[in-house]
Structures are given as structure tokens and as C-alpha cells.
Amino acid sequence: MALPDDFTFGVATSAYQIEGGRSEDGKGESIWDRFADNGRMPESGDVACDHYHRWQEDIALMGELGVDAYRFSIAWTRVLPEGRGAINQAGLDFYDRLVDGLLEAGITPYPTLYHWDLPQALEDDGGWTNRATVDAFAEYAEVVSGRLGDRATDWITHNEPWVATFLGHLEGVFAPGRTSWEEALTAGHHILLSHGRAVPVLRAAGAQQVGIALDCRPAFSATDSPADAAATRHFDGFRNRWFFDPVFGLGYPEDMLAAYRERGRFVGDHIPAEKPGDLEEIATDIDFVGLNYYTSLPISAATGDESEETGVPTGPNPPPGHTEMGWPITPEALTGYLVHLTQRYEPKAIRITENGASYSDVPGADGRTRDQARIDYLAAHIAAVDAAVEAGAPVDSYFVWSLMDNLEWVEGYRQRFGLVHVDHATGARSPKDSYYWYRDLIAERR
Numbered sequence: 001m002a003l004p005d006d007f008t009f010g011v012a013t014s015a016y017q018i019e020g021g022r023s024e025d026g027k028g029e030s031i032w033d034r035f036a037d038n039g040r041m042p043e044s045g046d047v048a049c050d051h052y053h054r055w056q057e058d059i060a061l062m063g064e065l066g067v068d069a070y071r072f073s074i075a076w077t078r079v080l081p082e083g084r085g086a087i088n089q090a091g092l093d094f095y096d097r098l099v100d101g102l103l104e105a106g107i108t109p110y111p112t113l114y115h116w117d118l119p120q121a122l123e124d125d126g127g128w129t130n131r132a133t134v135d136a137f138a139e140y141a142e143v144v145s146g147r148l149g150d151r152a153t154d155w156i157t158h159n160e161p162w163v164a165t166f167l168g169h170l171e172g173v174f175a176p177g178r179t180s181w182e183e184a185l186t187a188g189h190h191i192l193l194s195h196g197r198a199v200p201v202l203r204a205a206g207a208q209q210v211g212i213a214l215d216c217r218p219a220f221s222a223t224d225s226p227a228d229a230a231a232t233r234h235f236d237g238f239r240n241r242w243f244f245d246p247v248f249g250l251g252y253p254e255d256m257l258a259a260y261r262e263r264g265r266f267v268g269d270h271i272p273a274e275k276p277g278d279l280e281e282i283a284t285d286i287d288f289v290g291l292n293y294y295t296s297l298p299i300s301a302a303t304g305d306e307s308e309e310t311g312v313p314t315g316p317n318p319p320p321g322h323t324e325m326g327w328p329i330t331p332e333a334l335t336g337y338l339v340h341l342t343q344r345y346e347p348k349a350i351r352i353t354e355n356g357a358s359y360s361d362v363p364g365a366d367g368r369t370r371d372q373a374r375i376d377y378l379a380a381h382i383a384a385v386d387a388a389v390e391a392g393a394p395v396d397s398y399f400v401w402s403l404m405d406n407l408e409w410v411e412g413y414r415q416r417f418g419l420v421h422v423d424h425a426t427g428a429r430s431p432k433d434s435y436y437w438y439r440d441l442i443a444e445r446r
């Protein structure tokens with residue numbers, strides 16, 4: 001392997017997907033609590049994996065796995081139940097204990113400030129469409145890093161702004177369920193701006209490495225036709241460049257601004273939410289960019305240049321070459337995309353902050369979960385990262401999504417991404433074959 005000796009191997013989770021403890025110890029309501037209450041999900045995260053109570057068991061599982069680092073997210077409403085103002089010390093205490101427990105186990109904590117669970121109180125005031133939420137986010141960053149910044153050195157501001165922006169504010173299939181271009185472009189801009197505003201706040205509290213986790217869908221043209229090539233370029237702008245470009249100081253892509261103007265998404269030269277100085281703030285210096293990678297897809301004019309045709313989630317036995325999310329398995333595109341990011345943006349470092357696969361294997365009569373398909377997926381993608389490093393991409397970390405089976409948002413609990421099986425009726429955890437495979441890979445490299 002070309003991966004350097006100090007390469008970091010980790011696992012990732014997020015608060016709403018694992019914690020449960022919905023209203024415990026003063027936690028406030030988030031937009032996902034409300035979304036679930038409104039019947040927009042098959043199951044809620046009220047209990048999830050009950051990590052709020054079982055966190056010590058989960059740290060022990062990570063300790064045995066031998067990971068270097070654990071990426072988790074903070075529930076904003078545990079810390080600031082109303083989004084800003086009164087601080088809930090009990091919520092901070094939870095993350096304080098978690099960080100101490102991780103450090104005692106020799107695992108580096110990687111807190112992510114925002115994995116989509118906006119306080120409902122802020123949503124009631126307009127949420128991310130309201131510029132005041134940018135200030136609220138900076139205050140939240142200050143409160144959390146003020147408590148954890150003496151021990152947590154590696155921080156991520158946002159997880160997957162594309163999802164929060166477009167699934168949450170344009171397609172309305174994720175919380176908060178808004179459905180307008182104007183709101184989506186405004187929300188996305190404020191999310192990016194809040195990233196830029198939070199980075200210096202985190203640094204002031206002691207953070208040494210700060211970045212943002214951007215998701216991507218590398219796209220390739222389904223045919224050689226000029227129409228499909230144009231659709232692919234537009235899709236890449238919509239899905240990828242709209243976030244990567246401003247974070248790396250290139251501003252919003254000119255071709256997309258022109259296309260959005262032409263399609264009547266906004267009037268004027270800039271998206272209306274953008275104020276002088278915003279792009280400079282968004283382009284604040286970061287230490288790494290996180291990349292969440294799962295799949296890539298062919299684009300054609302016929303399938304559309306703004307709809308994500310990644311496939312229909314299935315049950316067990318997905319079509320060959322697909323995971324149960326319906327996503328094509330395309331590790332080679334990861335190598336290509338890492339090289340592309342390196343050339344286009346020259347990041348100081350790239351961290352694969354998520355990569356993994358959904359397969360619903362469960363323990364057999366002997367208690368063993370034979371999830372060979374997940375092992376194959378992970379092995380192929382780690383090899384793809386290795387190839388990218390060989391080609392010069394500065395990738396220094398890889399996090400499996402996910403430590404354990406959890407709430408896959410609007411898919412509920414049926415989609416299982418974990419290295420550890422979770423029986424959602426009892427909360428019982430049991431490591432799958434992939435867990436032992438990953439453990440051995442890490443051990444062998446050491």
C-alpha cells in the first residue's frame with residue numbers, strides 16, 4: 001500500500017442516527033424530531049441505537065476494533081435546546097464524557113458540529129433561510145469548542161451541505177421539508193457562510209485541524225453526445241462544484257450562476273442571499289477537506305441534470321454491482337475524483353470522512369454475521385484511496401460509515417451500514433465479519 005504509516009483509520013456516526021435520548025437531560029427539539037412526528041419517516045430517532053446510554057459499550061467496541069479516530073456529531077439541541085441563548089450543561093457533559101472516554105481508549109475524537117439536526121426553534125424563525133442562523137451557528141461553535149477544545153483537536157463544521165440544502169430545502173424529502181429553489185439557494189449560502197464563520201471560532205478554542213465534510217457524486221456522461229456531456233457538466237455543477245468551488249475560493253461556478261439565472265432561480269448577478277464579503281468568509285483557510293464518497297453515476301439529458309438518479313433502495317439481494325441503497329459500486333471513480341480534487345483545488349489534505357455500504361445481513365444461528373459484500377466494498381474503496389495516494393492525492397484518513405447499524409434517515413432502520421449489527425428491538429450489538437476484517441487490516445498495518 002502507498003498509504004503512509006501514519007494514515008488514520010476510523011469509523012463515523014452522527015447524533016440523530018445513533019443517540020436516542022430524544023428529550024433527556026434537557027435536550028430540545030430538532031427539525032428531525034419534528035419531521036418524524038409529522039409522519040415523514042418510517043421510524044424516528046427517539047431511541048435509535050440508544051448510544052446516549054450505551055456510549056461506553058460503543059467506545060469499548062471501537063477500542064477492540066483498534067481505530068485511530070472516531071467521527072461523531074454533536075446534537076445542537078442537546079447543548080442549546082433553543083438553538084441559542086441558555087446553555088444546557090447536561091448536554092455538554094455528555095460530550096465531555098464521550099471525549100474523555102475516547103481519549104482514555106487511545107481514540108482521537110473528531111466532532112462534527114452539524115449533521116443536519118437544526119434546532120426546531122431556529123427553524124421556526126426561518127432556519128437556514130434566515131441569515132441570523134449563521135450567527136447562531138458561530139455561537140454554538142463557541143460553546144461546544146469552549147468545553148471540548150482543550151482535548152479535541154480535529155473538528156468538522158458541516159456534514160454534507162448539499163444534502164441539507166437540496167434534499168432539505170428543494171426536494172423537501174429531508175427535514176425541514178421545504179421545497180423552493182429560492183429557499184434552497186439561500187439556505188445553502190448561509191450554511192457555507194456559517195462554516196466560514198465557525199472556523200476561526202474553533203481555532204481560537206484550540207482546534208488544530210479544521211475542515212468541512214463535503215459529499216460528492218462524480219458524474220460521467222452516459223454517451224458521447226453533446227447533449228449528455230452538457231447535462232453531465234450541469235449535474236457536476238449542481239451536485240459537486242456548487243459547494244467545493246466557494247469553499248476553495250473559486251466562488252460559485254459561473255456556468256451554474258448563468259444557468260440558474262436562465263432557469264429563473266434568481267434575479268440579478270448574484271444569488272440574493274450573498275452579501276459583499278461573504279465569499280471571502282466562506283473561503284477561509286481550512287486544514288483539510290472531508291470527502292464523503294459512496295457512488296458515482298452516469299448522466300444523460302434524458303435522466304435530467306438536477307435529479308439524483310442513484311437508484312431505488314432495495315431489500316436483500318440487490319442487482320449485481322449495487323448496494324441495497326440501489327447505489328452502483330464504483331471504486332475506480334473514487335480514485336479519479338480524488339486526483340481531480342487534488343488538481344482543481346490543491347487541498348492541504350483530504351480525509352475520507354465517510355465511505356461504506358448498506359447490506360442487511362443479520363447474525364446467523366451461530367451468531368456470526370457474514371457480510372462479505374461489505375468487506376468487498378470496503379476493500380475495493382480502500383484500494384482506490386491507495387491508488388489515489390500513489391497518484392499524488394494528499395489523503396491522510398479514511399472513516400468507515402458506519403460503526404454500527406443506525407437510523408438511515410427516511411429509509412428507517414432497514415438499511416444497515418454498520419460494521420456492528422444492532423438489534424433495534426433490544427439494542428444488542430454484535431460485530432459482523434466486516435468488523436473483524438477491518439480490525440485485522442488496521443492491526444496488520446501497525
Ligand code: IFM
Pocket residue numbers: 014017160292354401408409417
Ligand atoms: O447515513 C448517511 C449519513 O448520515 C450521511 N452520509 C451518507 C450516509 C449513508 O446514506
